[in-house]
Amino acid sequence: MQDIADKLGVSKGTVSLVLSGKAKGSRVSEEMSKKVKKMAEELNYQPNEIARSLSTGITMTIGVVVTDISNEFFGNLTFYIQEQAKKYGYVVITTNTNEDLDEFNDAIITLLNKQVDGIILVPVDKGQKIAENIIKRHIPLVQVDRYYPDFEANYIVVDNYKVSAKTTNHLIERGLKRIAVICYDINLNALRERRQGCIDVLKKNDLLDLNLIKDINYQDQEVEIEQAIIDLKNNPNKVDAIYFCSRKVFITGVKYMHKNSIKIPKDMEVVCFDKIESFSITNIPVTYIEQPIKKMGEKAVDVLMEQIRGSKEKKQYVFEAELKYG
Amino acid sequence: MQDIADKLGVSKGTVSLVLSGKAKGSRVSEEMSKKVKKMAEELNYQPNEIARSLSTGITMTIGVVVTDISNEFFGNLTFYIQEQAKKYGYVVITTNTNEDLDEFNDAIITLLNKQVDGIILVPVDKGQKIAENIIKRHIPLVQVDRYYPDFEANYIVVDNYKVSAKTTNHLIERGLKRIAVICYDINLNALRERRQGCIDVLKKNDLLDLNLIKDINYQDQEVEIEQAIIDLKNNPNKVDAIYFCSRKVFITGVKYMHKNSIKIPKDMEVVCFDKIESFSITNIPVTYIEQPIKKMGEKAVDVLMEQIRGSKEKKQYVFEAELKYG
DNA sequence: ATATTTCGCTAAACCGGTTAACCGATTAGT
DNA sequence: ACTAATCGGTTAACCGGTTTAGCGAAATAT
Numbered sequence: 001m002q003d004i005a006d007k008l009g010v011s012k013g014t015v016s017l018v019l020s021g022k023a024k025g026s027r028v029s030e031e032m033s034k035k036v037k038k039m040a041e042e043l044n045y046q047p048n049e050i051a052r053s054l055s056t057g058i059t060m061t062i063g064v065v066v067t068d069i070s071n072e073f074f075g076n077l078t079f080y081i082q083e084q085a086k087k088y089g090y091v092v093i094t095t096n097t098n099e100d101l102d103e104f105n106d107a108i109i110t111l112l113n114k115q116v117d118g119i120i121l122v123p124v125d126k127g128q129k130i131a132e133n134i135i136k137r138h139i140p141l142v143q144v145d146r147y148y149p150d151f152e153a154n155y156i157v158v159d160n161y162k163v164s165a166k167t168t169n170h171l172i173e174r175g176l177k178r179i180a181v182i183c184y185d186i187n188l189n190a191l192r193e194r195r196q197g198c199i200d201v202l203k204k205n206d207l208l209d210l211n212l213i214k215d216i217n218y219q220d221q222e223v224e225i226e227q228a229i230i231d232l233k234n235n236p237n238k239v240d241a242i243y244f245c246s247r248k249v250f251i252t253g254v255k256y257m258h259k260n261s262i263k264i265p266k267d268m269e270v271v272c273f274d275k276i277e278s279f280s281i282t283n284i285p286v287t288y289i290e291q292p293i294k295k296m297g298e299k300a301v302d303v304l305m306e307q308i309r310g311s312k313e314k315k316q317y318v319f320e321a322e323l324k325y326g
Numbered sequence: 327m328q329d330i331a332d333k334l335g336v337s338k339g340t341v342s343l344v345l346s347g348k349a350k351g352s353r354v355s356e357e358m359s360k361k362v363k364k365m366a367e368e369l370n371y372q373p374n375e376i377a378r379s380l381s382t383g384i385t386m387t388i389g390v391v392v393t394d395i396s397n398e399f400f401g402n403l404t405f406y407i408q409e410q411a412k413k414y415g416y417v418v419i420t421t422n423t424n425e426d427l428d429e430f431n432d433a434i435i436t437l438l439n440k441q442v443d444g445i446i447l448v449p450v451d452k453g454q455k456i457a458e459n460i461i462k463r464h465i466p467l468v469q470v471d472r473y474y475p476d477f478e479a480n481y482i483v484v485d486n487y488k489v490s491a492k493t494t495n496h497l498i499e500r501g502l503k504r505i506a507v508i509c510y511d512i513n514l515n516a517l518r519e520r521r522q523g524c525i526d527v528l529k530k531n532d533l534l535d536l537n538l539i540k541d542i543n544y545q546d547q548e549v550e551i552e553q554a555i556i557d558l559k560n561n562p563n564k565v566d567a568i569y570f571c572s573r574k575v576f577i578t579g580v581k582y583m584h585k586n587s588i589k590i591p592k593d594m595e596v597v598c599f600d601k602i603e604s605f606s607i608t609n610i611p612v613t614y615i616e617q618p619i620k621k622m623g624e625k626a627v628d629v630l631m632e633q634i635r636g637s638k639e640k641k642q643y644v645f646e647a648e649l650k651y652g
Numbered sequence: 653a654t655a656t657t658t659c660g661c662t663a664a665a666c667c668g669g670t671t672a673a674c675c676g677a678t679t680a681g682t
Numbered sequence: 683a684c685t686a687a688t689c690g691g692t693t694a695a696c697c698g699g700t701t702t703a704g705c706g707a708a709a710t711a712t
Contacts, residue, residue, distance in 0.1 A: 001699065002698080002699095010661075010662085011662045011663070012662090012663095012698090012699085012700095013663075013700080013701080014660085014661060014662075016698095016699065016700060016701085017661090017700090017701090020699090020700075022700090022701090027659085027660070027661085028660065028661075029659085029660060029661090032660075032661080046438065046439055046463075047439055047698090047699080048380075048439070048441060048697085048698050048699065049439045049440050049441065050376060050379045050385065050440070050697090050698080050699090051380050051667090051697070051698035051699035051700090052698080052699055052700075053376045053667090053699090054374075054376045054377050054380050054666095054667045054668070054669085054697085054698080054699075054700095055666075055667050055698080055699050055700045055701085056667085056699085056700065056701095057667075059376065061419070061440075068405065069395065069401055069404055069405050069408065070398075070401045070402040070404070070405035071401075072396075072398065072401070072603075075395055075396045075397075075398070075401035076396040078395055078396070078420075079394065079395050079396035079422065082395065082421065082422060083422070086421075091419050091421070091436055091440060092419065092420070093387070093417050093418065093419050094404075094408065094418070094420055095408065095412075095417070096405065096408060096409070109372075110417055111417075112372065113372055113373055113374070113375045114375050114376070114387075114417060115374060115376045137372075250607070251603060251604055251606060251607055252606075254607040255606035258606070258607075258609065276604055276607075277398075277577060277604075278577055278602055278603075278604040278607075278608070280577060280578075280580070280581035280584070281576070281577055281580040281581060281584075281602075281604075281608055281610070282604070282607055282608035282609070282610070283584065283609065283610065284607070284608070284609065327668065327669065328668080336691075336692085337691075337692050338669085338692095338693095339670080339671075339691080339692065339693075339694090340690085340691060340692075342668095342669065342670060342671085343670090343671090343691090346670075348671090353689085353690070353691080354689095354690065354691070355689085355690060355691085358690075358691080373668090373669080374667085374668055374669065375669090376667085376668080376669090377667070377668035377669035377670090377697090378668080378669055378670075379669090379697090380667085380668080380669075380670095380696095380697045380698070380699085381668080381669050381670045381671085381696075382669085382670065382671095382697085383697075653712100654711100654712085655710100655711080656709100656710080656711070656712090657708100657709080657711080658707105658708085658709070659706105659707085659708075659709085660705105660706100660707095660708100661704105661705090661706095662703105662704085662705080662706105663702105663703090663704085663705095664701100664703090664704105665700100665701090665702085665703100666699105666700080666701085666702100667698105667699090667700085668697105669696105669697090670695105670696085670697085671694100671695090671696085672694095672695090672696105673692105673693085673694090673695100674692080674693080674694105675690105675691090675692080675693095676689105676690100676691095676692105677688105677689085677690090677691105678687100678688080678689070678690100679686100679687080679688070679689085680685100680686080680687070680688085681684105681685085681686075681687085682683100682684095682685090682686100
C-alpha cells in the first residue's frame with residue numbers, strides 16, 4: 001500500500017480509501033481512483049487481511065466446533081455452514097471436540113484468541129461454563145444440534161422428542177411390540193429427548209421393558225454396543241426392532257448384528273436416527289429419520305450473521321425431522 | 327497488556343517478554359515474571375493473536391482446500407489434518423472447491439490474503455497456474471491425493487496405478503473376464519492412473535473391451551452413471567465386475583444397480599476404490615481399496631511444517647493402498 | 653469582495669502485540 | 683581502582699492496514 005502511494009506520490013491513506021471502496025463518498029476523485037487501482041493491479045497488490053483485522057477488529061472469520069468432522073452428519077453440517085459463510089464473505093475455522101470437555105475448552109480458547117467474529121458450536125456434555133466465556137467476551141454464539149437448557153443463547157435444533165415419539169408410534173402401529181433403544185448416555189437434551197420420546201410412547205402403550213433400553217458410553221462404544229446387541233439377541237422374549245439414536249451407533253450396531261447373525265428385518269427391524277448416504281448401497285430395509293441438515297447449517301450462519309451485525313435478539317429454532325420408511 | 331504494565335508500573339515490553347516466554351534468557355527477573363503472570367491472571371488477560379500475527383508475520387493457521395468436506399474421504403482426511411495440526415499448535419481453515427476451478431481460485435486467494443502460514447490442497451483439474459500463485463508468494467504448499475505432474479511441489483499420494491493393476495489382476499485370477507471400469511473424466515493423475523492401471527492389465531490379458539470403460543462427468547454424474555449401468559446391463563456379453571474409481575461413483579453406481587435389479591455379486595461383482603464406513607452395514611460383498619488416510623493426513627501436515635520451518639527440500643511421498651477382499 | 657462550503661487529499665494516531673537498541677546500576681575481571 | 687560484562691528493564695519503531703481531523707485551493711454564497 002505504501003509502495004503504491006509512493007509510486008503515485010500520494011499518501012497511504014488515499015490508497016486505502018480507494019482500495020477499500022470508501023472513495024465513493026466523493027472523498028477521492030475518479031481520476032485518482034483509477035490511477036490507484038491501476039497501480040495496485042500493476043504491482044499485484046494483495047491486501048494483508050491480518051493488518052486490516054487488527055485495525056477494524058473484524059476478522060471475517062467464524063469458528064465452528066463440532067464433535068468430529070469425519071462423521072457424516074457433522075461433515076455435512078460443516079459443509080453447508082462453510083458454503084453459507086462463503087456467501088457472506090466469511091471463512092471458517094473448524095475444530096473437533098471428540099465429545100471431550102478439554103478439547104472443547106481448548107477449541108474455544110483458541111478461537112477466541114484468534115479473534116473470530118462468531119462461533120457456531122455443537123455443545124459438549126458439562127460444557128456450559130466454558131461456553132459462557134464466549135458470551136462474556138461478547139462474541140456471538142449459535143448452538144446447533146443440541147443446546148444447554150438454561151443458557152441464554154441462540155440455537156438451531158430439531159424436535160428430537162417429537163420425531164422419536166412419532167417413529168415409535170409408527171413401529172407400534174405396524175405391530176411391533178418389543179422395541180429396544182440404543183443411545184449414548186451423553187447428558188445432552190438431543191440424545192435425552194430421542195431416548196425419552198421412545199420411552200414415553202412405549203410406556204403409554206404398556207410396552208416398556210427397561211432391559212431393552214441400552215445406554216452406551218461414547219468412548220467405549222465398540223464394546224458396549226456389541227454387548228448390547230448380544231444382550232438383545234439373548235433376551236428370552238424376541239426383540240422386534242432396535243431404535244438407534246444416532247448414525248454412529250447404528251453403523252456399529254448393525255455391524256454386530258451381522259456378526260451375531262441377526263437377520264434384518266426378519267429377526268429384528270432397525271431404525272436409524274439420521275440418514276446415511278450409503279443406505280442406497282445396502283439392501284436391508286431401514287426406517288430412518290432425516291434431519292434438514294442443509295437448512296440447519298444455513299440458518300445457523302444466518303443467525304450468527306445477524307448477531308455479528310448487532311442484533312441482540314436471541315433466536316431459537318426447532319426444525320422438524322422427517323420420518324422415512326425404509 | 328498495557329493495562330497489566332500500568333498496574334504494575336512497568337513497561338509494555340516487559341510484560342510482552344514475560345507473557346511470550348522470552349523472559350527466560352535472563353532478561354527479566356523471576357520476581358517480576360511472577361508479578362506479571364499473576365496480574366495477567368487477575369485481569370483475565372487474553373492475548374490478541376491477530377496483533378501478534380501482524381507483528382511476527384506468523385498466523386499459526388494453515389489452509390486446507392478439499393473437494394468437498396462432506397465426502398467421507400475428504401472428511402476423514404481433513405479430520406486427521408486438523409488433529410495433527412493441533413499438535414503443532416496450528417489451526418486450520420477449510421474450504422471446498424466442489425471440483426470447480428473458480429472456487430479453487432477463490433479459496434486460494436482468500437487463504438493467501440488471510441496470511442496462512444501454509445496450504446494443503448487437493449488439486450483441481452487445470453488449476454496449476456492458480457496453485458503457482460502460492461509458490462510465488464513463498465507460502466509452503468503440499469498437495470494431497472493428486473498432484474500436478476510438472477509442478478515443483480510437495481505431494482502425498484497413493485500409488486493408484488499399482489493398486490489398480492493389482493486389483494484387476496486379482497479379479498482376473500478369480501476367473502472374472504469381462505471387467506468394466508467407471509471413472510470420472512477428470513484429467514488428474516490420480517483418476518487417470520486408476521483407470522489406466524485397469525486398462526493396461528486388461529489389455530495384457532487380452533480382456534480389454536473399450537465399451538466397458540465408462541468416463542463420467544463430475545457435474546452430471548447422477549445421469550451419466552445411471553446410463554453407464556444400464557449400458558453395462560444391456561451389453562450382449564455379460565459383464566462380470568465393475569471397478570468403481572472412487573467412493574462417490576461407487577455409491578451412485580450401486581444405487582442404480584439395485585434400481586436396475588442387477589444382483590451383486592450374482593450378476594456382477596463390484597470393486598470400490600476407497601473404504602466406506604458403512605460397508606459394515608451392507609451385506610453385499612465388496613472388494614475395496616483402502617488408502618492410508620490417517621498417514622496421509624498426518625504426513626501432509628508434517629511435511630508442511632518442515633517447509634514452514636524453512637526446509638526447501640521438496641518431499642514427494644507415494645504410499646501404498648491396500649486391497650481388501652470383500 | 654469577502655465569507656463560507658465543498659472538494660480532494662494528507663498527516664498522524666491507532667489497533668495490540670514484538671523486538672532491537674539502549675541505558676543505568678551492579679557485578680566481575682585484572 | 684578502573685574497565686568490562688551482566689543484569690533488569692525501558693523505549694520506540696514496526697507490522698500494514700483504517701480512519702478522523704485538518705488543510706489549502708477552488709467553488710459557491712452573500
